[in-house]
Amino acid sequence: MFLIVVLWGVLSALTVFPSSLFPSPLDVVRGFLEEIQSGRLLDDIIASLFRVCTGFAIAAGAGVPLGLVLGHRARFRQALLPLVNFFRSLSPLAWIPFAILWFGIGDLPAIFLIFMASFFPIVLATTAAVASIPTIYFRVAEDYGLGGSQLLREVTLPAILPQVITALRVTAGLAWVVVVAAEMIAGRDGLGFAIWDARNGLRMDLLVVGMIVIGAIGVVVDRLLVRLMLLPSVRWGYER
Amino acid sequence: MNVSREDLTEPLRLASVSRSFDSLEVLRDMSLEVRRGEFVAIVGPSGCGKTTLLNLLSGFDRPTSGTVTRTGSTRMVYQQDGLFPWLTVRENIEMGLRHVQDNAERMRQLAEMFDLINLHGFAEHYPHQLSGGMRQRVELARALAGETDIMLLDEPFSALDYLTRLRMREELARLLETRPRTVVLVTHDIEEAAQLADRIIVLTERPACIRMELRLTVPRPRSPVQAEVVDAVQRILAELGLENETDDRLVRANIN
Numbered sequence: 333m334f335l336i337v338v339l340w341g342v343l344s345a346l347t348v349f350p351s352s353l354f355p356s357p358l359d360v361v362r363g364f365l366e367e368i369q370s371g372r373l374l375d376d377i378i379a380s381l382f383r384v385c386t387g388f389a390i391a392a393g394a395g396v397p398l399g400l401v402l403g404h405r406a407r408f409r410q411a412l413l414p415l416v417n418f419f420r421s422l423s424p425l426a427w428i429p430f431a432i433l434w435f436g437i438g439d440l441p442a443i444f445l446i447f448m449a450s451f452f453p454i455v456l457a458t459t460a461a462v463a464s465i466p467t468i469y470f471r472v473a474e475d476y477g478l479g480g481s482q483l484l485r486e487v488t489l490p491a492i493l494p495q496v497i498t499a500l501r502v503t504a505g506l507a508w509v510v511v512v513a514a515e516m517i518a519g520r521d522g523l524g525f526a527i528w529d530a531r532n533g534l535r536m537d538l539l540v541v542g543m544i545v546i547g548a549i550g551v552v553v554d555r556l557l558v559r560l561m562l563l564p565s566v567r568w569g570y571e572r
Numbered sequence: 573m574n575v576s577r578e579d580l581t582e583p584l585r586l587a588s589v590s591r592s593f594d595s596l597e598v599l600r601d602m603s604l605e606v607r608r609g610e611f612v613a614i615v616g617p618s619g620c621g622k623t624t625l626l627n628l629l630s631g632f633d634r635p636t637s638g639t640v641t642r643t644g645s646t647r648m649v650y651q652q653d654g655l656f657p658w659l660t661v662r663e664n665i666e667m668g669l670r671h672v673q674d675n676a677e678r679m680r681q682l683a684e685m686f687d688l689i690n691l692h693g694f695a696e697h698y699p700h701q702l703s704g705g706m707r708q709r710v711e712l713a714r715a716l717a718g719e720t721d722i723m724l725l726d727e728p729f730s731a732l733d734y735l736t737r738l739r740m741r742e743e744l745a746r747l748l749e750t751r752p753r754t755v756v757l758v759t760h761d762i763e764e765a766a767q768l769a770d771r772i773i774v775l776t777e778r779p780a781c782i783r784m785e786l787r788l789t790v791p792r793p794r795s796p797v798q799a800e801v802v803d804a805v806q807r808i809l810a811e812l813g814l815e816n817e818t819d820d821r822l823v824r825a826n827i828n
Contacts (some may be wrong), residue, residue, distance in 0.1 A: 422819065466653070468650060469646065469656065471632055471654075472648075472650075472656070474653050475648055475715075476647070476667045476668065476670060477645075477671070490659075493658070564660075564698065565658045565659075566658065567698065567700075568657035568658060568698055568699070568700045
């Protein structure tokens with residue numbers, strides 16, 4: 333990390349690229365302080381996080397239950413899985429034109445795009461997790477009188493949880509990538525918009541500030557989700 | 573009327589049961605009745621259909637022809653990996669005590685089970701943190717905890733070392749003394765069958781049918797070197813055509 337900053341400083345001092353297109357580390361620190369003082373940076377962070385959290389929560393809230401149904405019911409699985417696979421393979425960015433036409437500019441198109449990016453992978457991962465639960469668990473559950481909602485709460489959900497957590501972690505990363513693209517085109521605030529705005533204003537220092545903040549938040553969110561994998565009741569899914 | 577009375581006295585009954593998987597005939601015309609409280613051991617060569625027989629008895633599998641009748645609650649103890657990995661050892665065993673309403677009674681029975689399997693320090697461990705033998709002991713404790721009418725054991729001691737195996741047999745015998753249950757034990761271990769069972773059923777090669785039935789009336793627990801146990805082992809080995817082999821072969825047949 334330190335080496336990269338040094339290399340960056342050397343490159344900008346040598347003016348390999350014109351300084352207007354290649355800001356120095358010092359420029360970026362100044363830009364960072366400027367953005368914090370104006371309060372814009374914090375607003376952008378809040379706007380982006382709000383969109384990701386909302387879109388992702390809706391995708392998980394709808395995707396996990398649908399995955400449970402598809403995992404348990406072979407008939408539904410055969411009917412719907414090709415469709416789910418199709419939409420999963422479709423880049424969520426392809427929805428940008430429709431997102432703007434349907435939802436205008438602001439929170440809604442970004443939330444829609446994040447939903448489209450996260451929903452299908454979550455459905456697929458949950459379906460696969462349910463379908464791969466060893467039947468022995470259900471036989472044991474029957475022996476010990478677990479049925480109905482108890483079976484769901486005490487067997488199915490804990491059995492798929494490790495795989496679902498992994499899927500949520502991967503998908504959250506995807507959602508964070510998508511929000512930047514969505515805001516660049518269909519936003520008037522947010523970190524993606526901040527980058528686009530900096531580019532239009534030829535403020536390369538602010539552009540780099542935006543990039544660093546996006547990357548850093550992505551890492552922090554991932555670290556937080558990794559903590560879920562340390563819960564005692566899911567550790568079995570990651571160890572052998 | 574008559575039928576239901578008989579069902580009550582015989583918790584498990586197979587009537588000319590056959591089971592085939594596609595063209596593979598696993599069981600052929602097998603009839604077997606297990607009385608209430610009886611301990612039946614089923615021994616036979618590897619792959620002869622012992623587990624299929626257990627699956628039919630538990631109701632997990634259905635016969636191709638014939639009927640299976642089962643009266644009472646049933647629990648099966650699997651060779652391994654039947655524990656819920658997301659629950660601790662204590663929580664897994666408590667599965668078997670779900671219906672025990674009284675808290676103090678549940679704690680007492682839980683402690684009794686931990687005494688049985690001798691895993692006191694491991695209550696809050698998860699199954700993946702235990703060895704295969706320890707997991708088998710936890711499975712056994714879960715099935716023995718609380719009330720159940722019928723227990724189906726699929727080689728429950730196979731992953732244990734010999735000394736632990738001997739101890740578990742003794743404990744199982746003691747526990748059945750205080751809480752009688754109908755037990756069907758599938759095992760490779762002829763000595764184990766002779767130490768525990770009221771009746772030993774020797775199966776033939778696939779398609780399996782009953783080759784020999786042996787009754788033991790000496791009370792449990794029985795020592796592995798007790799005359800009746802040794803005699804039963806010898807008779808089964810003779811039936812399997814191993815009686816003239818050297819001691820070395822006898823030992824190996826036992827381990828198999």
